Amino acid sequence: MRNLSTSKAALLVGAGLVSFAAQATAQADDTIQLAPLSVTATKLELPKEKSTTALQVISAQELLDAGVTKMTDLDRIVPGLMINKQSNNAYTSFSMRGVFSADYYNPSVVVYVDGVAQDQNFSDRVLMNVERIEVLRGPQGSLYGKNAHGGVINIITKAPNNDVAGQVKTRYSSLERSLEAGVSTPLIKDTLYASLTARGFSGGGEADNSATGEKEVDDKRSRHLSTQFRFAPKDGPFDATLGYQHDREHFEDVFYNESGWKEKITTSTIGDRGDRTSDALSLNANYNFGEFKLTSVTGYQKRDMNRILMRRQNEDQEVISQELRLSYKPTDGALSGLVGVYSDQTDYERDAVSFFSGNAYMTEVTQSSFAVFGEGVFDVTDRLALSAGGRYSKDKSDFDFIENGGLTLNRDESWTTFTPKVGGTYKWTDQFNQYVTINRGYKPGGFNRTATNTAAEVPYDPEYSWNYETGLRSDLFGGKLKLDASAYYIDIKDMQLYRGVGGQQILRNVGDSTSMGLEFNAVAHPLQNLEVMAGLGLNRSELETSNNLDGNKTPYTPKVKANLGIQYYLETQSLPGTFIPRVDVNYYGKSHLDVDNNYSQSAYTLVDLRLGYEWNNLNFALFAQNVFDKDYKVYQSGASYIQVGDGRNVGLELSYAF
Template identity: 30%
Template structure:
């Protein structure tokens, strides 16, 4: 008999004796999606949460793999890890520098180029679905992703881990504890990862090297004040950027005569988070951050060199209520961000365009100021009403110079513009019973306007407009079957105005506003604990998004917006006499529906299903070893594609991965 992953899951969950009548409550998880600590079940928004154990169960150690726990978040990349694409609720972004999903780590906004990063000492990850313009501002017009790292405690902890597979070889270590008990806590984490490529006919095979770390201090002068200082940096080098024929991508065979592509990315982030309790009712939070991002990219096929630097300085100040049994709660804040970007494009020495292309030099500066607030009135024990709004003002300027070349005549321009956005929110929550909560909301979000990084003509001195979204949503959260089943479902309708899309041939494209779009859909998540040893999870989405008011491409589906997604997973803890510790087999299935890579709907990827599995042996609480596999059936699928003239090119998604994972904790 052939044992499929799904039949294996059923066997694990039903083939051994279980505590059939045990009542196991799902944990009352506390989240900070509303920038106040609330329980997951009482947070009036569509919200998915993955804790450290969920990431481990799905074999996730990098943020680019998060779609295995968040099927509603479609992740891909525009050719390489520098340019990730995030799509949520049918809203994606053609602009590789500005995602529709805001990205935060411990409350600090990160640039999109730093999205693909190693996940070190993670406590939980929160995915906020739908526009979050009130509290999260720019780029949160489809949602927000918030990574929360584990905070140090008095007790000393040391963790060492290693993963070895046919696709990567990773080592990591972290340590934390008290330097002065209850007053000064320290933390540190480091990692190194050798990435094994899958390309054929290439000297480097698409290999890469990734390493970095994080150090931090938490000062606790008294019970009311905490100061957390964190510095993180990483360096990623890769040769992954090679493009394959659209219909022959599965062979992963590249033209050996083409020049090798490569890039190096460096990210440094320093932050200071101050929490100050002002009595029992209020808390003041200050989040300050400086992020330096840079990359050097050699596009070998074309002999082009693209260096880029971006410095982002941000400051948020929030005053929030705290405590229970209140008749109202509030969240008031100020936000400021300054960003400076310097980009270049030039021909690499010895390349086909050497001496044919002149140097292109671009500088873009932007400054954002915002004031925001949310007020929640707890009308009675059943009803809650939340009103919120944010007003943002952004000033942007550009300076661009294209030097003369044999193929490109020189030109130069300067431009500046100002963008204002007000993003309101209204939510009505109803506690129907102790175990069922309903909500309805309307919210808005936006992606700021701006200037093209590398201009193609003096017309790029004129900024493109912001992209705005309106979201109407209703949802339910329920604990059923004696609190052993947690259900989370939502329906939404969205209008997107002034959709930003690239126009023109690859290499000389510019970003423009194309018209309006609509997106509607449904989301469902079920977590079931039949007994204390079994966990089953199901999550899925249905979506329909298309252009509805556009000069061209009327009725086209939005790019990178699958019609549907699905995630099924199961885990079983096994124990018997003579077994040291316990075994935990787990399996997962991920389905991604059909989607297009381009606004013209010419390049499509059909729906596909990927299987993953893990077998963990934990002899003691302090250590465990696991065998794991991803894409077990070696399914071929495209992760990215584009048209260049009459030719189409693609990149292949990750193939089968088999490995072993060792973790020690002291």
């Protein structure tokens, strides 16, 4: 009955799109033009045309229109990016331009929220109170405190101010139910402000267990609370924001075999369920000295996870970080830049029972990092700008392991490196700007935190890369078309990937690899009230090793990835407000799911429909995601360790802002 009802609902959404399109009457006199882009992702607050990084800025409205509600949805609108859960909801992997982040604990792509690098265990977070998201591709070590080998996803939330504002939002669908509310208000006008956001979520799940007779065994629940206090006297040089966030999640995941994954039927007695709690504090302070700006970002995050995967797999982690940077941006001068220092320490503890021996064991890892970084931009002419930067990093890892009746290990290793960057931009015309950049990427080495054999004693080495890129940015037809295009080549040394079957995987340096590709991203208004968003990523990445992996494709990196979104703004005579029908089509080429290339996911296409309605502060939408209920894998490690993406999800969304 569940499949029949959702099919009917999907047809209703599609019929609604056609119906309201037919009722269109009055249209705006002028074609909508794209608003100028505000960019702070480079930390220098320079115009986008002076950035030597492939950069995509996504506004809160764009996220709403595309139905992107959580981090794992983001790859639907960002070319070259793949985000998948790996094994369970606790671990999320990123692949950006063939730089695949297999290590859950030290990802290549770093997620920031309001300047603080986030605990990697929360990369599947829900996007709430977001002002915009900035996606930077390639190494970002010369601008960001925490080392980022593959790229940065920078999330900026809405800061409280003198306006009293709030929102209530609910979402009800075949796969999820959620309720979210937030308020922002001044406590002392022109001086002190505060905001509060709360959210509850539950998901029914899709998997049935034929062995036990249980239905929808992969359900999940979560709750979230966050608050901000901002001290920013009007026209004063100083501002500071203190933030607190609490998350609690219960999840249950299942594994399928080759015969049951398409039907979402499992016979496995191996379930994966857990509870995860986290608390985070942050303090972001700025002081302006005219053309100079001093910024301090302090972060503290604590996470506890109690998990059962056949046996006990509990983890606790605390991270404290500090970034201090000084930027220089003259009102009338050719040179601008920034310098900074960064340090963090991670204390990790794992209390578990071995898959190999059945013995209890304890793993303790202490990681520390220190870095000095900086970048400068020099305007040679009004058209040509050159930039140079670099990063000196020192990383250390202390590893202690005790197994009852088994191994006792104690090791420590440290690594130091310098990663330079050079680049330039040239403004060919008022509509065309080109950038070129060469930089070195680095990902530190470490120890396996989950292995209970002698392989865990041997650390894996750092991963390095040289990145070569050029790109073209254009603003055409009076702001009606914005097009970004880039070409890149990445040479990676000592790539870190997992080998082995689920529960017995070891993270190792598997050899070298190369990745090359093209990316295109466009936003256009070709007709009155018609908006088109399109992205295309073409990639060829493979391993170059001296063993049996030579020529294998990098996991979770499709050769072709494309997205197309079309939406129309309709005004009718029968009702006030604006109807916004939208269709999104996402194509994913074939990708491999393991380093040995034994398992793969063939090419597939996902289609989403959405019918939105906006009137004053009210927003309402009917939506159908994965309309044709396409089956696809998101993870596989062995014939009986398969996990899949969400099926058809049909529902409604309602929000009111004040």
